[in-house]
Amino acid sequence: MSITFVPTPAVPAIDASVDHAIQAIVTGASTDATCSTDLAAGPWDFDIRPGYGPGSSMGDVIPTGAPRQGELPSAYREADEEELHERIRAAKAALGDRVVILGHFYQREEVVRHADYVGDSFQLATAAKGRPDAEAIVFCGVHFMAETADLLSGPEQAVILPNLAAGCSMADMADIDQVEECWEQLSEVLGDLDAVDEEGRVPVIPVTYMNSSAAIKGFVGRHGGIVCTSSNAQTVLEWAFARGRRVLFFPDQHLGRNTAKAMGVPLEQMPMWNPRRALGGSSAEELVESRVILWHGFCSVHRRFTVGQIDQARAEHPGVRVIVHPECPMEVVDAADEAGSTDYIRRAIDNATEPTTFAIGTEINLVRRLAAQYPQHEIFCLDPVVCPCSTMYRIHPGYLAWTLEELVAGRTPNRITVSADVADPARVALERMLAAKPPVVDAPQTPVAASAR
Structure with missing residues (x-):
């Protein structure tokens, strides 16, 4: 896969801040609409409560035991935007090359302006891997992204998530217990899932989107599967079809359906797996005839x-x-x-x-x-x-300032670590993904007709 890291841009002349837009809506200075006026408040008002925060779908129920962020000191909660920017700049200067800050494309502008690299989750995890000199990697994104950075970075490097409440509802839609149960039920319908047929293929290959927990990536690695990104999903499905008669794709049904459809897989051969129903809500015959089994997950954004x-x-x-x-x-x-x-x-x-x-x-x-x-x-x-991503939006410059000043003081807050029993097979799945390189096709200068996609 060709990876292009996006250097942190200068502050643009046009105001790109979503926070400024929401504040203007709330104060009546703008006639635009927002999905939740609570987004104008600091995320610390919501971090101690269970939930994905303002702006999230009411159908997104956060799992019991999901990480929560401790109380942010009042100095950071009460500081204005410029003071926080000055504190972040000063802490970055003091830390120098000991720390690298990664900012996801969906992160708020007030945080991205301080990032050393800006990109998607995989690009940023790879950026972390490319900075072995950094003692700490501050990942301004969500929990599964920090886990992936921990998997790909050195064992002596600390990966930090500035706000532990920054999770991902899509990633949470496929937990390890549900996936293990699905695998057991599939074995009852499809037989021995390790059995190789006359064409050298097993009954099913698990494929997980990058937007999943380390535990799910570990499951995939243990069962001969692979991780995909939105950039290489078709290449990964081709890899999987060469090794399995069908694919179990999770957690995002839409990426799986759109990719498989573009490859010519009929919709009737893509049954949905709802983990709350026996056999995922499909019949045994539908599962036997399937090519892609889609997990009942989605991105609320x-x-x-x-x-x-x-x-x-x-x-x-x-x-x-x-x-x-x-x-x-x-x-x-x-x-x-x-x-x-x-x-x-x-x-x-x-x-x-x-x-x-x-x-x-x-x-x-x-x-x-x-x-x-x-x-x-x-x-x-x-x-x-x-309506920004509700969990990504919980990384506020107040949390970034706090994180960096804790590091300056010699303390490491909010470290994200993946246990070895999960990390080892998860890395196997990630290495398979790295080896599945898609053709290098640049974005066209003019639109692609729908019939050509």
């Missing part, structure tokens, strides 16, 4: 996008180029001009040589940042409601 939003964008902006993330529902991907990973979206805009109107179906922090970085284009989010 990307599920917000609709065909109606695309229709409205086309009506209001003739000639608009619509690009959505493959975590969006199938009908949205089908209605768009293109679908691709966050890095694909960024490259598509970067490659556009003529001023273009883009309607983007992905997380609002990235969309607003792209709009600020590429003022020659008109770039807007398909969803007119300002």
Whole structure:
């Protein structure tokens, strides 16, 4: 896989801050809408309570025992934005090369401006691997991302998540107990899951999206499976089909369905597995005839996008180029001009040589940042409601300042570690992913017709 690290951009002339937009909505300075006015408050108001925080789907029920963040000292809660920026800058200068800060594409602008690298979860984990000199890796993202960084970084390096309450509802939709139970039920229907047929294939290969816990990655590694990203999902499915008669894909049903459909797998051969129902809610015959078994999981951010939003964008902006993330529902991907990973979206805009109107179906922090970085284009989010990823948004500059000043004082807060019994097979699954390199295809300068996707 070709990896391009995005250096931290300078603060753009156009305000890319989602927080500023939400504050303006709450105070009445803007007529835009937000999915929750509670997003204007500091995340520390919600971190001690169980839940994914304001803006999350009411259907996203956080697992019992999910990590919670301890109380942030009042000095950080009460500091204004500029004071926090100054404290972060001073702490970074004091720490020097001992610390590297990673910022996800979906992170708020006030945090990204301090990151040494900006990218998607896999790019950032790889960036961590490429900095063996750093004593601490501060991952401004969510929990599964910090786990992956711990898997790929050196054993002496500390991976830190500034706010332990920053989880991921999609990753939580497939826990290890549910997946183990699914595997047992599949063995009752499909027979010995380790048995190789005359074509050298086993009955099923497990494939997990990068957006999953280390425990799930470890399960996949133990059972001959592989991890995928949104960039290489098709290559990974091709790898899996060469080794298994069917694929168990989790946790995101939409990435699995959209990828397999583009490869020619009929929808009727992609049954859903609901972990709350016997045989996932399918019949034994449907599972036997399946090619891809889709886990009942999804991204709450990307599920917000609709065909109606695309229709409205086309009506209001003739000639608009619509690009959505493959975590969006199938009908949205089908209605768009293109679908691709966050890095694909960024490259598509970067490659556009003529001023273009883009309607983007992905997380609002990235969309607003792209709009600020590429003022020659008109770039807007398909969803007119300002609604960031609720858990990513819990990494606030107050937490980043606290984390860095703790490191300056010789203390290591919020260290994320993966136990060896999980880490060893998880690394096997990740190494298989690294070896499954997709063809190098750059984002086109002009839209790709739906029929050509």
